Amino acid sequence: MSSSRRMYQRQIPLAITFIVGMIVSFDWFVKWEPLQTLTTTLMNFQIVMVAFMMGFAGVNLVYLHTKRIQRNMSDNKLFDVLLSAILLACLFIWIIVGVGIGQQSDLYKWLFNTFNQSLSATAYAATLFYLASSTYRVLRIRSAETGLLLLVGFITICANIPLFKAWFPILGTILVWISDGLVKYSYRAITIGVGLGGILMGVRTLLAMETGYLGATEE
């Protein structure tokens, strides 16, 4: 890659990351109105840009499923063609109704309440069965660590059940000890570690040591 191409394709974006990151960071420490206005404007720009990036999901789905329809048509897999066609149809219907007619419209609300709400809620909730299956088939007391994990888990499940808590009020006291002591201080250690790691990753990103977000290069 020539140096001028490298400059505008790589080094200028890295410089932008550094400059903008420093401006936003300085805003925390320096109470100066022009800086605050600039930071607020940059953050509003971020809202708009991220909203545009949410369209990537739609573009990827259209690309992927168009290719699948072409491939499955030639392989005569008509059910798979139907599935991809339904997916794309739902995508376009939702966009046309939501953007064209409006998400405040009765039609969009009906579509959302009928399809989105039931499908999202059930897809999320149905993982209960996978969790329950793994609880039954995989979780075994094989060592002191897993024994402790299951013991605390067992006590917590019992304490979260009002039936057991009514029979054994001591469960409430034990649960408070577990949550306000064991869990809080263990997770505090994890939080401090994660916070430190996050700060270091942030510094590395601003100093152009982490450049993965720029995507693949031609070099």
Added chain:
Amino acid sequence: MATDKHFLERIPNGIYFLLIIGAMSYITLYPLGLPIPVTEMTRATYRAVEALGEGDIMLVDQGYGAGTIASHEPGFVVMFKHAMRKGVKLVILSTSVEGPLLLDSALAKINPEARGYVYGTDWLHVGYVAGGEPAYAAILQDFYSTFTVDYAGTPLSGMPLAHELQAPTYEKIAMVYVQSAGGDVCQGWIRQSAVRYDIPMIQQPLEMMVPTILPYFPINCQGILNGGIGAAEYESVSGLPGEAVKLSDMLSMGGLVCLIFLILGNIGFYLKPKGGN
């Protein structure tokens, strides 16, 4: 190999799943109506909201989707009702793409107009906001520069409550209430509001995200509602009954079935013949 397992470890998944569904369905038809013991974390949340005065503004991130509506909607409803009882004004936004469309279902249970709460003056809904943590920072810095219209498309210039949020917005907000399925949203709000501006904060993460937020209690986060369980406790402590109490009965039965099978699986593991493959 399956034949090496004790029969207690070989109960088919179908029976297990049917038992869970059956137990939870049974309790829906014949609820127990057990009293709900209230934890100190929920009491702390209640005290934090009780400390607010009439006219104070609560910024609410109704950041839940349809996937977590069973836990979060009762929490939103009871918090809104409690805020109305205190005369606290609410500004509602959502960091979830499904949040704004789920608000209608919650409002049908709250009915703010019937209780004298006027939209635009006492409460406001601005809809979904993308952008993550920088968005929270921008909203708290200058709400009015971020949003131009409310969720219905009505200009904010005609709304008295929006005018009260002129920059610096963080000085006008008395409390932030965050509901989210994701720990990153909860932590983001803590960093941008509680750590930066010392704004009192209460949160309702899902039960499984509570351990991630516990280290911030009570230093940055004055109260945490433990998901749907916390919502049921809050309904109990505030004297504003709702739907979370019904779900707690179902949690009892579902949890009981899971516990029984956990014990059976471990008993089967220790009873199975040792040696062989």
Added chain:
Amino acid sequence: MADVIGTWIAALLTIAITSLAWKDQPVSKFANHIYIGVVTGNSIVQAWANIMNVGINKITAGNYLYVVAILLGLITYARYSKASFWLYRYPIALVMGIGVGAAMRGSVGGEFLDQIRDSFFQLSVPGDAFTSINNIIFFAILLSSLSYFLFTIRAMRSETAMKLSTLGRYAMMGAFGYSFANTIATRINQYAGRIAFLLIDWLHIAG
């Protein structure tokens, strides 16, 4: 009438997705594909509303600076072109810089200083032996859990230090047990909502 039809469709889709727990079959695949389409469609609708609210409305109100934001947003789609991919790096550089700056500045206080400050509590409380013992145990849990993550310090490989980090490992396993129990509670609560919908709103056999 529309409500009744909607309830029936919602109930059948609920059962279709639940059938995935039994086996991946045509009915669950059908429901899954609808799910992906409608969720993506809704997220695009919300994104559009956000662009209108935060971007385009400001331009029509006279704040022409936001034309830059709209242009930068459109430029992000250059990622789909091999020749113009480099243009995509400009908006993503801005997004990363703003995001990293915003998150990092709060991390130092929230995840580091405040956590450490709150950990300096009184170990010995006069007249309250139970609280004193608890405080000592909790402080030991914190120190041992922290020591578990010190991988690059040679001194932490000594026998005493290894015992300390083992205690930390046990403490964290206990904490994960609590997390596991709460995860079960979360999923049960969410499915309880679906059962309540099926029995109350659809079949009207419970109230």
